Amino acid sequence: MRNDSRLSRMLHVLLHMARHDGPMTSEVVARMLGTNPVVVRRTMAGLRKAGYVRSEKGHGGGWSIAMDLTKVSLLDVHRAVGGPRIFAIGSEHPNPDCAVEKIVNEAVEGAMREAEALLISRLGEVSLAELAKRFDMRCAGAIEARAPKQT
Amino acid sequence: MRNDSRLSRMLHVLLHMARHDGPMTSEVVARMLGTNPVVVRRTMAGLRKAGYVRSEKGHGGGWSIAMDLTKVSLLDVHRAVGGPRIFAIGSEHPNPDCAVEKIVNEAVEGAMREAEALLISRLGEVSLAELAKRFDMRCAGAIEARAPKQT
DNA sequence: AATCATGTAACATTTAATGTAACGTGAGTT
């Protein structure tokens, strides 16, 4: 299967939407992501169901933010897009008969559970507002670098 | 893509081989794994290249252990089978032009790096000998449960 | 010489995400 990029894509879009007045159409978003409006609608449907965005039809319609950016974490977005499989590795038999295989699975899955817990925890610690702030700070830094103040 | 089960499969096989006198043919291993001898040879080739097993042709041939089980970790096996992609999620643009996307990638990849480091570390802590011991202990426990000694 | 078992290349299958095309619905515009 291909790499699942729904989380990254949606974060990318949400930050752009947050810096944008008025709704953005799926067409525009698709161009930003280098994809297709149908893919955008399909993926954003999850965000809408979670109440993070709203969509409006017709002239002047499109997608807009419907949440408090400080209240939604990267983990929330991950879950809203389907909370997909995180790992590309794993056993094929969740409940093997073979006792040896059980031991192997327990060892590997134990390590994976810990790693997943850490990832989930880290994603849960960062809000969209925090991401937006990081972007603003980097922009400020870039401007600063071009026209440095005296120190 | 499908779930990558090479690590689990190889661990499973190696533990069986460790408890088995003489070489095991790819045919037998394939039946254990519910797969095909060619898949076994293909995957075990990595272990052979790493020096963890050896293979012999002809009558009485097959695969046998060529390592000290206390010296090889689950991580070593993971790497020997190709050290495949661990995550099923991720950005599609490793080096995006868009500054927003860069911020997003850094956040997500940072969390993933931490999770991967933890997983790698945990896999590195467990040797094949340790896994084999866990199996023996579980067997002992099971026997004990059937015919408990007086305490 | 026959058989066994690995080694390898080439190709088919599978799976989940992604990409596309087609059609429907509702909202605003003219």
Added chain:
DNA sequence: AACTCACGTTACATTAAATGTTACATGATT
């Protein structure tokens, strides 16, 4: 009312990576 815009949804095609399969070559043992 007719038209256009934009979303909603379904159905199907494409893609990527692991896995499955077939075919054939090579070396070892009997």
